Structures are given as C-alpha cells and as structure tokens.
Amino acid sequence: MFAHTPKPPYYAVIFTSLKIEEDRGYSAMSEKMVTLVQKQEGFLGFESARENLGITVSYWRDETSILAWKAVLAHKQAQERGKDTWYSNYKIRIAKVERDYEK
Amino acid sequence: MFAHTPKPPYYAVIFTSLKIEEDRGYSAMSEKMVTLVQKQEGFLGFESARENLGITVSYWRDETSILAWKAVLAHKQAQERGKDTWYSNYKIRIAKVERDYEK
Numbered sequence: 001m002f003a004h005t006p007k008p009p010y011y012a013v014i015f016t017s018l019k020i021e022e023d024r025g026y027s028a029m030s031e032k033m034v035t036l037v038q039k040q041e042g043f044l045g046f047e048s049a050r051e052n053l054g055i056t057v058s059y060w061r062d063e064t065s066i067l068a069w070k071a072v073l074a075h076k077q078a079q080e081r082g083k084d085t086w087y088s089n090y091k092i093r094i095a096k097v098e099r100d101y102e103k
Numbered sequence: 104m105f106a107h108t109p110k111p112p113y114y115a116v117i118f119t120s121l122k123i124e125e126d127r128g129y130s131a132m133s134e135k136m137v138t139l140v141q142k143q144e145g146f147l148g149f150e151s152a153r154e155n156l157g158i159t160v161s162y163w164r165d166e167t168s169i170l171a172w173k174a175v176l177a178h179k180q181a182q183e184r185g186k187d188t189w190y191s192n193y194k195i196r197i198a199k200v201e202r203d204y205e206k
Contacts, residue, residue: 001121001155002119003119012115012196014115014160016105016106018105047156047158048154049152049153049155049156050152051151052104053105053150053151053152054152055150055152055160057117057119057158083206089105089205090205090206091105091206092204093108093111093202093203094200094201094202095198095199095200096201097196097197099197100194100196102192102193102194102195103190103193103194
C-alpha cells in the first residue's frame with residue numbers, strides 16, 4: 001500500500017477531493033484508471049485514502065511523465081467526468097519530492 | 104477541509120502511515136498536535152484521510168518552517184511515541200509544490 005518510490009528527486013501529484021455520495025460509474029472508471037496508469041512511462045506508484053475528504057498521491061519520475069498521463073485520451077475522459085459528475089470540489093498540487101525517510 | 108494554501112511555491116510534507124488498531128493515547132496526542140501546529144510560523148494548513156493507510160499532507164511556507172516544527176519538544180515526544188507505539192510503518196516525503204489548480 002505504500003508506494004515503493006526511488007531515491008529522490010521525483011514528483012508527487014497530490015489530488016485532494018470531495019466526492020458526491022452516488023457512484024454514477026465512478027468505481028468502474030477508477031478501477032480502469034488504476035490499471036491504465038500502471039502502463040504509463042515514468043509512473044512510480046500511488047497511495048490513496050478517503051474518509052470524507054479523499055487524498056490520492058501519485059508518484060512520477062518527472063514532469064514530462066505527469067503531463068503525458070494527463071493527455072491520455074481515456075484519462076482525459078475520466079477527468080471530464082470527474083469535474084462534471086463525481087467531484088464537488090478538488091485540488092491538484094504538483095510537487096517535487098526532495099527528500100524522504102521512513103520507519 | 105481543503106487547506107487554503109497560497110500561490111506556489113510552498114512546501115508539502117506527505118506523511119503516509121499504517122497505525123496499530125488500539126488507540127494507546129494516539130487520539131489525545133493527535134488533537135494536541137493539531138492545536139499546537141496551528142501556532143507554528145510558516146504553517147499553511149493540512150489535509151488528512153485514513154482508510155487503512157493514513158495520509159496526512161501538511162503545507163508549509165518553506166523548509167525552515169518544517170524543520171522548526173520537527174524540533175518542537177512536544178512534537179518530538181509525539182514523533183517518538185509514533186515511531187515506538189502507534190505506527191507499524193510510515194513514510195515521510197518532503198516536496199516543493201510548484202503548481203496547483205482546482206475545480
């Protein structure tokens with residue numbers, strides 16, 4: 001469940017969201033995206049939790065990889081549905097991981 | 104629930120953890136830390152969610168503010184108890200937020 005990321009530097013995309021209660025196709029699309037993203041060049045892994053607020057952090061080798069994933073057609077369609085249907089609010093932050101440590 | 108962060112750049116501390124099931128003083132300490140951190144110079148806000156994996160992202164003006172908070176005595180004691188008692192695993196990533204956007 002922890003993403004096995006390499007030695008920094010690498011990138012993190014912090015996606016914070018509030019979802020509507022109804023599913024409306026979200027679960028199926030979410031599974032599809034999880035499968036699809038694994039095939040992306042530069043994808044390093046992700047971590048996710050939702051209570052009321054949802055937080056998903058995905059990790060990437062570099063910014064080019066992030067932009068390439070953003071432009072994938074099926075993902076663009078998912079982004080559109082997310083904006084129009086599933087999320088009442090979201091915020092996306094792109095950050096460069098400079099150092100890390102763990103227990 | 105969304106942190107109201109300023110225009111980038113600023114810093115994010117991504118704290119991913121697995122907790123033991125028993126509380127063992129965690130909830131009380133967690134509340135105390137939430138109160139205490141608000142008083143820290145350079146603290147910008149935080150977002151948190153736990154399912155099984157817990158993710159807390161705190162936001163900071165700069166690295167100096169992050170290091171100052173890490174060195175606060177009561178927080179150091181909380182870090183020790185976290186390491187010894189509450190968390191079976193954790194990973195901390197320090198990242199510089201370069202851009203953000205939202206719905």
